[in-house]
Amino acid sequence: MQKENKAAANGFGKSRSGNGNEAALLALMEKTGYSIVQENGQRKFGPPPGWKGPPPPRGCEVFVGKIPRDVYEDELVPVFEKAGKIYEFRLMMEFSGENRGYAFVMYTAKEEAQLAIKTLNNYEIRPGKFIGVCVSLDNCRLFIGAIPKEKKKEEILNEMKKVTEGVVDVIVYPNATDKTKNRGFAFVEYQSHRAAAMARRRLIPGTFQLWGHTIQVDWADPEREVDEETMQRVKVLYVRNLMISTTEDTIKAEFNKFKPGVVERVKKLRDYAFVHFFHREDAVAAMCVMNGKCIDGAIIEVTLAKPVSKESTWKQHFNDQMSPSSENLLGFPNKENGHQKSLGKPASLSVHLNGQHSAGPLEFERCTYPFFPGRKLTPISMYSLNSSHFSSAAVHLDYFCNKNNWAPPEYYLYSTTSQDGKTLLLYKVLIRSIADGSESSFMPNKLCTTVEDAKELAAQFTLLHL
Incomplete structure (x- = not known):
């Protein structure tokens, strides 16, 4: 009863x-x-x-x-x-x-x-x-943007401990061109999801300032979890915090020093690289030896690279339709209040393709705000933004590739002629996975009359089929 x-x-x-x-x-x-x-x-x-x-x-x-x-x-x-x-x-x-x-x-x-x-x-x-x-992960990490670039990790950590509770650590990445400065953002790790949620609530209104700067606050994208069995087979190292000027040959030579001939190849992008080894035991040994070493004046961080599978988190979340009224075509569940956190492009990303609306909710409404003289502008990287800032599928695809440590998408343009003599265009997209050397190509089954429409359609098609 x-x-x-x-x-x-x-x-x-x-x-x-x-x-x-x-x-x-x-x-x-x-x-x-x-x-x-x-x-x-x-x-x-x-x-x-x-x-x-x-x-x-x-x-x-x-x-x-x-x-x-x-x-x-x-x-x-x-x-x-x-x-x-x-x-x-x-x-x-x-x-x-x-x-x-x-x-x-x-x-x-x-x-x-x-x-x-x-x-x-x-x-x-x-x-x-x-x-x-x-x-599903208890997200315990916040993204803090618009941080003064001259601030050191210890200063940021101490300041975050003053204004929020439960701070465990602060992750700060050096600027790609000037290692004495940070990149203008940091990740703050909390002891629990609840502590992170309470901190976000305190900082989110947009009026909170650190060192006289109004900061940006959002949930950090959760780190991709890879099962232990898969990680036991990894023989590729991810090397962070390299100098822009450091070459692949230099990296290969440095990692070959502790045991000559163990490195198969190196792929470098901007200030990070993937070092491929012939054998896993050599990769693990090199990681222990090289982590924290100095190459060309930069202290590097070395970890095992996380493989990217076909059943990636992107595809799973892209197909998860939470509710008919959901504002996101792509969502990741955020455990705070049982709501989902936006991780991908808004459902309102509905581009015009040859004068026709693609399937999807209402058309994206562009929001603009007046720019007043004297307002301070802060240079930032596109990749430090939350993905909800993007309305273009092509930009979102580039962002997604960067987040997964893939090479930027490559677009190859093709043309044909319609029966009435119009030039019709189509892009093929090539995605390369740097970590394992694999590549995949994607080509939509529709043609467009403008380059912009063709590229956007190809990017949308790729995002849906990754």
Whole structure:
């Protein structure tokens, strides 16, 4: 009777359009011994009965997208239990009683979460309805922009500790051309997602200043997680903080010093590079020896490169449609309040292609603001911005390639003639993965009459098929 009252209080009767789904949820509670509580727009199943100690560590949770709106825990939990013991299942709910199309599943071990991703991504939950499953991370890192470039790491760290709580570390990258300065932005690591969320709330209004500068604050893009089994096979090193003038030959010679002939090749882009080794054990040994060494006057950072798979986070998130009213065609779930964080291009990116609107929501509305004389302008890199600042697919593709440590996209223009004599254009896009040397090409199946439309269409097509 107590469980029935608890179920009714949590609004189970609203599910499935009021068709009495509370009976199925009560049966699930009776069978598993788990409790179900609804609060703050989400329904929580768990933790397991008799659980003692802290929650499972970071990396044990997966994100589930594209859930049909009339599917609930009684169908979902048995599916996800196949991968391992569930600590907590959080289904995002509408006030109407329907689910919001996505959920978070926390397992008791990281291996179970990885198995869920491998076995349940693209699982057919209903005939013709496939769910998406990918890693979910408690984002504990904030991006802080418009920082004075002369400020050192220690100064930034001390200042952030003064104005926010729970600061663990500050990550600052040297300027590519002047190593005595920073790049005008930093990443601040907090001890928990809650601490980061509270700091963001305090700093986000846009009026907060550090050293007399109004700073930019947003969630940092989560670091891509690669399973341990894959990382055990990596034999490529990622080298950061190189001088612009340092050549690939110099890098190869420096990394060959500790053991001649172990480096297969080097690929350098701007102030970072990938060093490929013939054998993994030599790559690991070189990483230990070379990290923190000086090359051409710059102190370098050396780590194992993270491979990029075809089933990349981009593709999974691009296909996750959270809700019909979602403002983002591409979203990454942000655990604060159960809302998603924009990671990609806005759904309003709807370009005109030969006078026709591409499929998608309302046309992008350009926002402009008056520029007053005397207003201070700060030089920044495009790659330090949040991706929501981009409305062009071509710019977004370039940004995405940079974030994944790929070479910039290469565009190859082709033409043909229509029946009425018009010149029709088409771009082929080539994407090279620097880390493993692979390359992929993408070519849309439509022609355009202008170069701009052709390039935008090719970029959109590439983003959809990466």
